[in-house]
Amino acid sequence: MKIRAIRLREVGCFSEPVVVEGLSGGLDVLADNNEAGKSTLFRAVRTVLLEKHSTAKQDVEALRPYRGGAPLIEIDFEIGKTAYRLRKQFLSAKSALLTDLATGAVKRNADADEEVFRLIGADGGRHPYGLFWVAQEESFEPAAPDERERAALAGIIQREVASITGGRRAQAIRNRAQESLDRLVTRQQLKPRGDYAQALKERDDLLEAIARGEGDNRKAESHFQALAQARQKLAALEDPQAEAERQQAIDAASKALETAERARQQADKAHIVLQLAEESFKNAERKAKDLRDRLELEQRLAGDIARAQEKLTEAEAEAKRSGQVFDEAQLRLDEARREQQEAEKLLEQIRVCEARQRLDSELGTLRDRLGQARQAQDKLIAARGALSRNKLTPAAIKALETEDRNIAILRAGLAAAAPSVRVAYEAGQEGKVAANSVPLMENTPVIIHQPTEFHIAGIGRMTVSPGEAANMREQSTKLQDMLDAHQRNLRTLGAATLEDARHLARERSDAEEAERSAQDQLKILAEKGLDHLQNAVMALELQVAEPLPQIAMTLADGMERFNAAKQALDRATHDRDAAQAAKAEADKARVAAEVRSIDLHKRMLEVAGGLPPGGERAGVLAALDGEATKTRDAMTAAQTDFESKTGLVPSVDEMKALVVRKTRAIEAERNARGEKEQLGKAIANAQGQLTQIFDSGAGEKLDENKEHLVAVTARIQRLEREVAELKLLIETLDACAAEARTAFFEPVVKGLKPLLSLVLPGAEVVFGEKFTPESLSRDGRQEEFERLSGGTREQIAILVRLAFARLAAEAGRPAPVFLDDALVYADDTRIEKLFDALQIAAQAHQIILLTCRTKVFGPLGGNALRIERRDFA
Amino acid sequence: MVFRFLHTADWQIGKRFGAFTAEKAALLRDARFEAVATLAKLAISRDIRHVLVAGDIFETETSEPATRRKLLAILRQHETLRWHLLPGNHDPGRPGGLWDACRKDGLPANVMLHLEAKPAEIEPGVFLLPCPIATRHVHADPAAWIEAAALPDSAYRIGLAHGSVEGFAGDSNRPLDYTVAEKHLSYFALGDWHGAKKVGERTWYSGTPEPDRFKANDPGHVLLVTLAAPHALPQVEPVPVGQYLWTEASFHMTGDDDLARLQSDVAGHHPESRKLLLKLSIDGLVPLATRLRLQSELDRLGDELFHLESDLEHLHLHAEASDLDLIDRSGELRHAAERLLELAQSDSPDRDIAEGALARLHAWSARA
Structure with missing residues (x-):
């Protein structure tokens, strides 16, 4: 379809009739200002083509002008090679008229409506015009066809795609498979659920129960074995022959042990007899030997006593001699000590005299310093008196000089500004002119800075006044004040003039110098004060007042005598110490000789005291030897007896073995009794345990669980198989659906590609199931449509619509693309490329573009339209 | 004198059938008790006094007390019959074991436990030679003693054992050398194999009276054995009794x-x-x-x-x-x-x- 003309009357903003004619059927562009009625045109064309004339929809009502009326819309259009004119009036004057412009055939009202729908492919409510006609502010929305539009698109596309059928049934089956799978496993992680999970749990429970049951079986088997073994052991223990053997073993072991014990006791007795005999023999032998030893000792001691006596005599003589030597040395020492004390005393007296002489000298020096200090003290007092009377400090004299300088400056200023009077006397008339009663000197100017009275003798009085300038008076007053103050200050400081003051200031400076000099002198002479110095003098005077002995010897002589005395004392001391040591050594030797002699005598007394008298000694010795022989014979007999009895005693190991044998036999019997008791308990326990197990019926349950496990395992295998089948079915259906979708959109993608490559080279649009652009693929990455910039979204949306329109055109159902104020977000570069795209697209189908941006859309070209305000038939 | 008796085995009483739902398992468990009652009725109907059970009477050694007591009650109920019970590997006859528990439960007077390998004269001139198993795992032939058993030549000698016949079941555990034993026997009644099976001229496995597993070995029978004379070959009639x-x-x-x-x-x-x-x-x-x-x-x-x-x-x-x-x-x-x-x-x-x-x-x- 191509629209060739649009005419409106009483439509929206057009109260008066308007026409837009001369549409080319290619790219038709209406560029006009805002509120020119472009959007009204857009709505009018959509209404006349897609709405029945009898409609009362709100959209149509909105086309009624403000002042009222029945909107009338007329368009000329072509379908194929046939030209039609469609005229519809809505609301109060509703009518429709379709005229075949070639034949003049007409259809009216409802027939006209239906025929138009049929011609443009909108019959049955399935048409894609909503996709092609983009109203204001809708251009950036993605081309999202509604169901009606999708059906129309699908109808168009299916002519090209042969295999696109069965999608709905496939989806239904997929949903059913998914529902079945959802009942068995979770969607995301495919974890078992429902019957499947229950079967798995049942299997786990059964495995656990079977493990328990088999554990019980093992326990039962263990109890059976324990019971059989216990019974077997008990029977063996209770066998009479075995019991008799155990008792015989005890009796035999006991008898053997008793025999061994008796032999050991007899041997022990023989051993005691032997020990006593040995003791008797040893005593006799020891007594004989003891007597012989003491006799030999007595002889040795007699010789030792004689030699000790000789040594004692020699030691006593030596002690006496060394005592005499010591006494002599002691006398010499006492003499030397006295001489040394006298020399020392004399030396001390010489030193005292010399110290007195140094004190006298020191006292003279201190007395001189005290006199000088007192003079300095007097000068200090005098200087401080002068300073207290003289007030002319350096600051005071500086202030006076400043005042004098300021007066001179002020006075110079006044003199410069004020008139001056200078007199030149004629000869002999000198002094006849007086100013303020002071005679004027010739060529001495009088500065008139205040009214000054001149008296000219013989002539009269003349008053000369300075000018009335306020400054002059003020300066003059200030000068006078300064002069008065200066005089007051001089008087206060005790000076008549400044020169006088300067003289006083110099005197004050001298007094300050004298004060500093006196203070420095006092610090040197009496560092700690004058009183301290005076006290020191008095203390020395007291010291030198004491009388001194008269010593004729010098200190050097005194020292020589003292040293000689000291050396003599040292020698005497050495001699006395040597004599004392020799005397001590001799005394010690004498004492040792005495002690030795006494000890020997004492031992002799001890040894001799226990011996028989001399005549009896041989007889006593023979008797003792006889006793020793007798006891030795008795000991030999006891030894023989002991050895014979010891041969009958079992060894220690043999005794131990006999004890062990008896103990073992007794324990064996006791153990047998204990074991019988334990076995009885074990049998009772095993029987009790088995009774419990038999009462539990565990075996039946175990068998049942094992059989049940087989069934559950088979059920799980069936469910696993079912899950696998469902997964495979779903995956297969999904893969086929994806392939079908790809094939389905291929024509759209193909149509879009040349347009898109102009604007976004290398990019591809990916469509969703509902023909909606979902993403843009470029530079190897996928960008969601919603995340693209507004401009790119708008451009893609327009291009997609153009691709849909191209598809429709190629399917033999061309429809105009109507863009109202589109491409508002495109930049300068992009918009040029979009113009190219529009031009290319317009070769396949009509594009009617309405825009208020006349300048921007100038380069677009195309067939320019304009709204003409004129009536039409 | 003609001696007739029933030969049965492997009752596996107390088997739980854990792989089935609770309801089905209960039905299968009950069927095993019902099988005992059925063969009791069969014995009575055929005027038979002795029923020989060749081991594995119980499924497990540690059956529930209620299971034991229920079976003993059924056995007691048919007081004209003499039940000769032999321990098997599932219910071995060891001290302190299952059979002691049964004794504590109160063994019916018409139940004969054969826990020792020694002849028992069950009728005048009719000796039972039991070969009990005392542990779960047996590696010695429990029937080995039969060869040396001193019995009158005129006596009926019926061996009763539980185990695997070599070359038949191929089970190394519980081996039985029936070829030697049956030379000294009028009939050798075996248990362990769950299907009815003739092993030798005088040796038979009776199988379990009520099937309990998927194994096509002809289970669900009891054997009606007729001994016309001590040395005559036995006449064996397998009688179907299984429900499932x-x-x-x-x-x-x-x-x-x-x-x-x-x-x-x-x-x-x-x-x-x-x-x-x-x-x-x-x-x-x-x-x-x-x-x-x-x-x-x-x-x-x-x-x-x-x-x-x-x-x-x-x-x-x-x-x-x-x-x-x-x-x-x-x-x-x-x-x-x-x-x-x-x-x-x-x-x-x-x-x-x-x-x-x-x-x-x-x-x-x-x-x-």
Whole structure:
């Protein structure tokens, strides 16, 4: 379809009739200002083509002008090679008229409506015009066809795609498979659920129960074995022959042990007899030997006593001699000590005299310093008196000089500004002119800075006044004040003039110098004060007042005598110490000789005291030897007896073995009794345990669980198989659906590609199931449509619509693309490329573009339209 | 004197049938008690006094007390009969074991426990030579003692043992050398093999009176044995007493025509379908539609029979383009069906999964 003309009357903003004619059927562009009625045109064309004339929809009502009326819309259009004119009036004057412009055939009202729908492919409510006609502010929305539009698109596309059928049934089956799978496993992680999970749990429970049951079986088997073994052991223990053997073993072991014990006791007795005999023999032998030893000792001691006596005599003589030597040395020492004390005393007296002489000298020096200090003290007092009377400090004299300088400056200023009077006397008339009663000197100017009275003798009085300038008076007053103050200050400081003051200031400076000099002198002479110095003098005077002995010897002589005395004392001391040591050594030797002699005598007394008298000694010795022989014979007999009895005693190991044998036999019997008791308990326990197990019926349950496990395992295998089948079915259906979708959109993608490559080279649009652009693929990455910039979204949306329109055109159902104020977000570069795209697209189908941006859309070209305000038939 | 008795074994009382639902398991458990009552009635009806039970009377050594007591009550109830019970490997006769528990429960006077390998004269001149098993696992021949048993030549000598006959069951556990024993016996009554089976001239397995597993060895009988003289060959009459039939069957399919054959095959196994337990293994190559209809038929059979266990592992799908038309002629579903079929016909380990997925796709597409 191509629209060739649009005419409106009483439509929206057009109260008066308007026409837009001369549409080319290619790219038709209406560029006009805002509120020119472009959007009204857009709505009018959509209404006349897609709405029945009898409609009362709100959209149509909105086309009624403000002042009222029945909107009338007329368009000329072509379908194929046939030209039609469609005229519809809505609301109060509703009518429709379709005229075949070639034949003049007409259809009216409802027939006209239906025929138009049929011609443009909108019959049955399935048409894609909503996709092609983009109203204001809708251009950036993605081309999202509604169901009606999708059906129309699908109808168009299916002519090209042969295999696109069965999608709905496939989806239904997929949903059913998914529902079945959802009942068995979770969607995301495919974890078992429902019957499947229950079967798995049942299997786990059964495995656990079977493990328990088999554990019980093992326990039962263990109890059976324990019971059989216990019974077997008990029977063996209770066998009479075995019991008799155990008792015989005890009796035999006991008898053997008793025999061994008796032999050991007899041997022990023989051993005691032997020990006593040995003791008797040893005593006799020891007594004989003891007597012989003491006799030999007595002889040795007699010789030792004689030699000790000789040594004692020699030691006593030596002690006496060394005592005499010591006494002599002691006398010499006492003499030397006295001489040394006298020399020392004399030396001390010489030193005292010399110290007195140094004190006298020191006292003279201190007395001189005290006199000088007192003079300095007097000068200090005098200087401080002068300073207290003289007030002319350096600051005071500086202030006076400043005042004098300021007066001179002020006075110079006044003199410069004020008139001056200078007199030149004629000869002999000198002094006849007086100013303020002071005679004027010739060529001495009088500065008139205040009214000054001149008296000219013989002539009269003349008053000369300075000018009335306020400054002059003020300066003059200030000068006078300064002069008065200066005089007051001089008087206060005790000076008549400044020169006088300067003289006083110099005197004050001298007094300050004298004060500093006196203070420095006092610090040197009496560092700690004058009183301290005076006290020191008095203390020395007291010291030198004491009388001194008269010593004729010098200190050097005194020292020589003292040293000689000291050396003599040292020698005497050495001699006395040597004599004392020799005397001590001799005394010690004498004492040792005495002690030795006494000890020997004492031992002799001890040894001799226990011996028989001399005549009896041989007889006593023979008797003792006889006793020793007798006891030795008795000991030999006891030894023989002991050895014979010891041969009958079992060894220690043999005794131990006999004890062990008896103990073992007794324990064996006791153990047998204990074991019988334990076995009885074990049998009772095993029987009790088995009774419990038999009462539990565990075996039946175990068998049942094992059989049940087989069934559950088979059920799980069936469910696993079912899950696998469902997964495979779903995956297969999904893969086929994806392939079908790809094939389905291929024509759209193909149509879009040349347009898109102009604007976004290398990019591809990916469509969703509902023909909606979902993403843009470029530079190897996928960008969601919603995340693209507004401009790119708008451009893609327009291009997609153009691709849909191209598809429709190629399917033999061309429809105009109507863009109202589109491409508002495109930049300068992009918009040029979009113009190219529009031009290319317009070769396949009509594009009617309405825009208020006349300048921007100038380069677009195309067939320019304009709204003409004129009536039409 | 003619001596007649019933030979039975492997009652497996107390077997729980845990693979079945609680309701079906209870029915199968009860059937084993009912089998004892049935053979008691048979003995009485044939004027027989002695019933010899060759081991495995109980399924497990640790049966529930109620199970023991219920069986003992049934045995007691038929007081004219003498029940000769021999321990088997499931219920060995060991001290402190199951049979002691039975004694504590109160053994009926008409029940003779044979826990020792020594002759028991059960009627004048009729000796029973029991070969009890005292442990679960036996490696010595429990019947070895029979050869040396000193009995009068004129006596009837009936061996009673539980175990595996060499070269028959091939079970190294519980071996029995019947060839030696039966030379010294009038009849050798064996238990352990669950089907009725003549092993030697005088040696028989009676089998279990009530089948309990899918094994085609002719179970569900009791043997009525007649000994005309001590050395005469025994006359043995297997009498069917079992209620339930456990059957394994294979079935080959190629198309819809086989479905009717399947129905008639199943019906031929047992006149009473509610007593039939069928383990059905189906193989072949069938079209998609047949596979769908087979499933419906199996669902129906599952409801009708006491138990149906079907194994379709070796039943494969074949599909032409026209078969896939049942799913869709074109489009996504057709494409998916083709993919699954391709995978199902490949060597992929997932081909069975693909078959299942294709079958589901087919089943659901018919309703989508």
